Amino acid sequence: MPTEFPGIVLKHLNTLPSLERVVVHDAGPGEVAVRMVASGICHTDISTMRDARSTPVLLGHEGAGVVEEVGEGVAHVQPGDHVVINWQVKCGRCRRCLSGRQDLCENIQGTAAPRVFWNAAPVGVMLNAGTFCPRVVVPALGAVPIRNDMPLEKAAMLGCAVATGVGAALYTAKVQPGDAVVVIGAGGVGLSVVQGARLANAGLIVAIDRDEARREQARAYGATHTLPDAETAVRDVKALTDGRGAEHVFEVVGLPDLMLKGIDMLARGGALTLVGAAARDAVLPFHPRRFMSQQQVIQGCIYGSIRPMLDLPMFADWYMAGKLLLDEMHRTTVRLDEVPEVFATLERDRGIRPIVDLRDN
Numbered sequence: 548m549p550t551e552f553p554g555i556v557l558k559h560l561n562t563l564p565s566l567e568r569v570v571v572h573d574a575g576p577g578e579v580a581v582r583m584v585a586s587g588i589c590h591t592d593i594s595t596m597r598d599a600r601s602t603p604v605l606l607g608h609e610g611a612g613v614v615e616e617v618g619e620g621v622a623h624v625q626p627g628d629h630v631v632i633n634w635q636v637k638c639g640r641c642r643r644c645l646s647g648r649q650d651l652c653e654n655i656q657g658t659a660a661p662r663v664f665w666n667a668a669p670v671g672v673m674l675n676a677g678t679f680c681p682r683v684v685v686p687a688l689g690a691v692p693i694r695n696d697m698p699l700e701k702a703a704m705l706g707c708a709v710a711t712g713v714g715a716a717l718y719t720a721k722v723q724p725g726d727a728v729v730v731i732g733a734g735g736v737g738l739s740v741v742q743g744a745r746l747a748n749a750g751l752i753v754a755i756d757r758d759e760a761r762r763e764q765a766r767a768y769g770a771t772h773t774l775p776d777a778e779t780a781v782r783d784v785k786a787l788t789d790g791r792g793a794e795h796v797f798e799v800v801g802l803p804d805l806m807l808k809g810i811d812m813l814a815r816g817g818a819l820t821l822v823g824a825a826a827r828d829a830v831l832p833f834h835p836r837r838f839m840s841q842q843q844v845i846q847g848c849i850y851g852s853i854r855p856m857l858d859l860p861m862f863a864d865w866y867m868a869g870k871l872l873l874d875e876m877h878r879t880t881v882r883l884d885e886v887p888e889v890f891a892t893l894e895r896d897r898g899i900r901p902i903v904d905l906r907d908n
């Protein structure tokens with residue numbers, strides 16, 4: 548039954564989102580309705596304020612909840628199951644999916660028809676998710692079942708920060724034991740890259756961030772060294788690697804200046820992995836010659852190149868086994884109606900990952 552819920556809607560570019568009443572329909576065939584418990588506020592939600600492809604749009608894409616209803620033909624979950632929202636539902640049928648590279652799927656799935664309405668008209672749903680709303684309707688594999696003993700407010704972070712960061716280290720870059728790794732930017736995603744590098748048994752893990760609390764957290768999550776200043780970091784990274792440079796540099800901020808610094812940190816055969824979302828019109832001017840002679844690589848990374856149905860449940864297992872640390876990233880819980888204020892006052896310390904509590908709506 549179509550039901551009215553509060554939801555955080557961005558009405559126009561370059562304005563703050565607002566709390567609106569939206570109507571969410573039932574799951575159609577091949578779809579799942581999820582009663583959301585928690586949703587993390589990700590940097591991409593914030594950057595959507597200036598670069599959304601269309602408005603109005605219901606924001607939020609990192610979340611977890613409990614299956615409320617399954618549409619016809621859905622067999623992998625049933626009501627009551629705990630799920631993480633996967634915002635990149637692969638088609639399973641395109642050339643990329645069939646070739647074993649589902650991370651490159653050419654036909655990312657949404658619901659068959661709009662399921663969320665605002666002012667009696669369909670409203671866009673960020674990344675086919677729209678988790679800043681107590682009910683989310685996704686294509687079947689947008690609801691990934693996880694063990695039910697992991698707290699859902701922690702599981703929410705698996706859906707973007709952990710998937711992207713841990714995946715970037717393990718799957719996109721394929722960090723090898725002993726590699727020297729540099730992570731530029733130590734927010735929720737950057738800290739997850741640090742953890743991915745630690746899980747891959749990297750040798751040196753250097754985290755660069757201006758914020759002392761984030762540097763401290765990076766050390767707790769596995770960074771062997773931290774640096775406050777990207778300006779002098781090239782020299783420092785060279786010194787830490789006996790002049791060799793790093794096998795892997797991850798740029799998790801999205802700024803061309805920092806990407807250029809990252810290039811200068813690379814060892815022979817090193818790879819710069821672009822994880823942070825740059826502005827759509829950003830340009831990276833670099834000298835290509837050295838990439839030829841030193842066999843270096845610049846590569847993009849979306850959603851950590853993960854296989855959501857396999858990796859999200861595995862990350863939940865790793866958290867429960869104490870291998871993946873998440874508790875320290877989440878220090879602040881906010882209500883849905885406080886989200887616009889969080890967007891407006893980003894400079895205030897709210898911990899690394901503010902989590903929206905979506906129960907009681």
Ligand SMILES: [Zn+2]
Nearest residue numbers: 589591609707
């Ligand atoms: Zn995100």
Ligand SMILES: [Zn+2]
Nearest residue numbers: 638641644652
């Ligand atoms: Zn595909």
